[in-house]
Amino acid sequence: MYDSKVYTEVYEIINIFPSKERKKIPVKWYQLIESKRDKDYEFDARDENVILLPDTEKILSVIYTDYLASEEERKIIKAKEESFVKKNYNKEIQNEDVELKIETSKIMIKSEERFLDKLFNRIKYFLKFKK
Structure with a gap:
């Protein structure tokens, strides 16, 4: 140990x-x-x-x-430990929230056609109707 x-x-x-x-x-x-x-x-x-x-x-x-330590000192130490644990817990929650937002933003991104592909497809579409 x-x-x-x-x-x-x-x-x-x-x-x-x-x-x-x-x-x-x-x-x-x-x-x-x-x-x-x-x-x-x-x-x-x-x-x-x-x-x-x-x-x-x-x-x-x-x-x-x-x-x-005296009883008073123990209370102070315990209070500091609790606040430290709470701060770390809050940081973990914030990190999880950030990771969740990143994941949802990745899901929300959709693939769009490039401008030239879009233009070319529209031209094809109009040419089909003219025939």
């Missing part, structure tokens, strides 16, 4: 949390992270210029929203 380096980064970051915050994280989560980490991977969570792996950020955001 995730690379063991990700678990190492998460583990090291959790270990620099104050003990009060660390205790909010369930023991099973902590044990899972500890068991899956790469013990050979060197990671310094105290370095200010450290670049986290994208999956590390994802796991930390889940831990924060589920265990560390």
Whole structure:
């Protein structure tokens, strides 16, 4: 699922949390992270210029929203997630509408005779009546 380096980064970051915050994280989560980490991977969570792996950020955001955030912060996060989902849903609907309009416009296009063909056919038509 995730690379063991990700678990190492998460583990090291959790270990620099104050003990009060660390205790909010369930023991099973902590044990899972500890068991899956790469013990050979060197990671310094105290370095200010450290670049986290994208999956590390994802796991930390889940831990924060589920265990560390206050009720008020959770409500704000949930509201932002809902608005994000609605915006994406609206974009999908708009894209479907555009695709539908393109398809209907393709259906509405009928093949018309070219001008010269039309003229030539009319001349033939008049010549038939003169005979």
